[in-house]
Amino acid sequence: MSRDFMKIERIGHVYRSAGERVRDFKEVEVPLTEKQLHEQSARCMGCGIPFCHGTGCPLGNLIPDFNEAVHQGDWRQAWELLSATSSFPELTSRVCPALCEGSCTEGLNLEPVMIRQIEKAIVEHAFANGWIKPSAPEKRSDRKVIIVGAGPAGLAAAVLLNKAGHHVTVYEKNHFPGGLLRYGIPDFKLDKAVVERRIRILEESGIRFVLDTEVGRDVSAEYLRGRCDALLISCGTPVPRDLNIPGRELENIHFALEFLQGQNRANSGESSTVPVSAKGKRVLVIGGGDTGSDCVGTANRQGARSVTQIEIMPRPPETRSPSTPWPFWPYQLRTSSSHEEGCVRRWELQSKNFSGENGQVRGVEVVPVRWTLSPFGRPQKFEELSGKTETIEADLVLLALGFLKLDRKAMLERLHLNDAPNVFLAGDTATGPSLVVRAIVDGRKAAARIDRYLSN
Ligand SMILES: Cc1cc2nc3c(=O)[nH]c(=O)nc-3n(C[C@H](O)[C@H](O)[C@H](O)COP(=O)(O)OP(=O)(O)OC[C@H]3O[C@@H](n4cnc5c(N)ncnc54)[C@H](O)[C@@H]3O)c2cc1C
Numbered sequence: 019m020s021r022d023f024m025k026i027e028r029i030g031h032v033y034r035s036a037g038e039r040v041r042d043f044k045e046v047e048v049p050l051t052e053k054q055l056h057e058q059s060a061r062c063m064g065c066g067i068p069f070c071h072g073t074g075c076p077l078g079n080l081i082p083d084f085n086e087a088v089h090q091g092d093w094r095q096a097w098e099l100l101s102a103t104s105s106f107p108e109l110t111s112r113v114c115p116a117l118c119e120g121s122c123t124e125g126l127n128l129e130p131v132m133i134r135q136i137e138k139a140i141v142e143h144a145f146a147n148g149w150i151k152p153s154a155p156e157k158r159s160d161r162k163v164i165i166v167g168a169g170p171a172g173l174a175a176a177v178l179l180n181k182a183g184h185h186v187t188v189y190e191k192n193h194f195p196g197g198l199l200r201y202g203i204p205d206f207k208l209d210k211a212v213v214e215r216r217i218r219i220l221e222e223s224g225i226r227f228v229l230d231t232e233v234g235r236d237v238s239a240e241y242l243r244g245r246c247d248a249l250l251i252s253c254g255t256p257v258p259r260d261l262n263i264p265g266r267e268l269e270n271i272h273f274a275l276e277f278l279q280g281q282n283r284a285n286s287g288e289s290s291t292v293p294v295s296a297k298g299k300r301v302l303v304i305g306g307g308d309t310g311s312d313c314v315g316t317a318n319r320q321g322a323r324s325v326t327q328i329e330i331m332p333r334p335p336e337t338r339s340p341s342t343p344w345p346f347w348p349y350q351l352r353t354s355s356s357h358e359e360g361c362v363r364r365w366e367l368q369s370k371n372f373s374g375e376n377g378q379v380r381g382v383e384v385v386p387v388r389w390t391l392s393p394f395g396r397p398q399k400f401e402e403l404s405g406k407t408e409t410i411e412a413d414l415v416l417l418a419l420g421f422l423k424l425d426r427k428a429m430l431e432r433l434h435l436n437d438a439p440n441v442f443l444a445g446d447t448a449t450g451p452s453l454v455v456r457a458i459v460d461g462r463k464a465a466a467r468i469d470r471y472l473s474n
Contacts, residue, residue, distance in 0.1 A: 022057075023060075023061040023128060035360050040318050045206060046315070047355075055135075058425055064082045070121055070131075073121045077103045079104055087099060099208075105174040108216065109454060112138065117135065119133050121345030152223040159183040161185065164186075166249070167445070168189075169197020169457060171197075171231040172221065173188070174457070176188055188225060191230070193216075201279045204281065205285050205397045234433050243435065243438060251430075251441065253435045256422055265371050266380070270299075270378055281320070296320040298321060299414040301313075301326070306327060306331065306365065310327050312356065314354075325361045325362070329367070332397050334397065339394065368400075370407065371414065378410070382410050387401050421451040440471070
């Protein structure tokens with residue numbers, strides 16, 4: 019067992035300086051150098067029972083093995099190991115919260131291994147060396163699969179079904195494939211050239227894309243079902259959670275995704291302006307999660323006058339809460355690169371009503387709440403501390419309150435697909451709003467189900 023973890027510390031900061039990065043939409047993270055990778059991979063203890071692989075990573079990535087290969091400088095071997103389980107490591111290594119690191123044994127007493135950055139280095143080595151190439155199957159079956167939705171779930175399923183020899187066509191309502199990778203996640207976390215590079219490989223491997231085509235509007239799902247042997251619906255969870263309090267009808271209150279999508283479209287040249295701009299405005303983001311943090315980063319890049327993010331839940335503890343002991347994903351305070359760039363964060367505030375002038379929002383009246391915690395420190399219920407209301411001034415309010423779980427039955431009825439034997443679901447459509455890595459896993463599982471169905 020290596021004892022390097024006792025001598026080498028995890029690198030604390032991997033971003034460009036805040037002053038520099040806030041002026042552009044390029045990725046904020048700086049890749050590790052070869053020397054840093056050699057050292058950081060040595061921090062892996064090569065545990066007999068690697069929880070990072072078994073409990074943490076939904077893909078079951080062979081983490082201690084690829085860490086060791088990187089430490090030995092054997093990049094080819096590291097790539098073989100990573101690609102054995104992972105569909106798009108260049109994507110997960112940029113956007114995954116790194117569930118694996120939450121269950122890294124070193125996290126018990128020290129800081130976990132930098133698994134995500136090591137994964138990124140491996141896949142970028144593989145691209146640089148030409149090891150990732152289009153690969154069409156040698157033999158095609160006579161089976162056709164149609165996939166609705168080109169997000170990570172649909173794309174992961176497409177790869178495996180194509181590899182199995184089936185004819186795969188992906189329908190996508192947007193102009194570019196990628197789903198929320200393309201239109202939700204900001205460029206400063208994931209450069210869209212990285213998504214495009216992968217899509218080109220899929221196209222050259224024989225997967226067909228039909229873009230700018232909304233199934234259920236431009237073409238009926240029933241029609242498509244009749245033209246294939248299996249239909250996979252992986253169209254995400256499109257309905258954002260609203261905040262229906264008095265004043266909701268005022269101008270300049272927008273859903274987070276509308277704001278983020280507008281900026282991504284402008285960055286790619288798909289549109290010439292942003293439909294919702296934070297420039298010169300006092301921005302209030304309601305919702306303390308990752309989508310809210312993406313709004314903070316985007317608002318600062320657009321030149322907001324000030325940015326405040328509020329959350330109804332209490333401020334999480336600085337370190338792992340006893341309610342989520344190792345190897346569970348830790349409930350603890352997370353400060354993103356966007357928060358570092360400038361933002362006031364406040365917790366335990368309930369929004370009561372929007373106030374405005376001439377039809378424009380001017381503020382939100384909030385009331386503090388007090389939470390009752392479980393014996394392990396987990397918030398359970400809250401009461402409002404009435405009489406302590408205050409108004410937070412804002413000219414732009416962004417609602418980042420998550421997405422509603424799709425009503426699958428209603429969706430299938432709307433598409434006239436109820437009880438059809440050859441219809442499958444994957445990704446957020448099947449599981450509810452989740453993570454890119456989980457959508458990929460679910461797409462892979464759906465591909466296996468479809469392949470079994472087609473083989474029978
Ligand atoms: C703003 C934001 C930031 C996020 N950041 C992260 C992050 O950093 N890390 C992370 O792990 N997760 C993140 N997530 C969650 C993650 O993006 C999703 O869990 C994941 O993309 C779900 O994949 P999916 O393939 O199921 O659906 P989606 O990515 O939503 O893709 C569904 C696709 O289906 C298409 N579609 C829908 N209806 C139709 C139709 N009728 N016809 C044709 N096409 C259709 C859509 O246009 C879309 O392209 C974020 C989510 C949001 C909203």
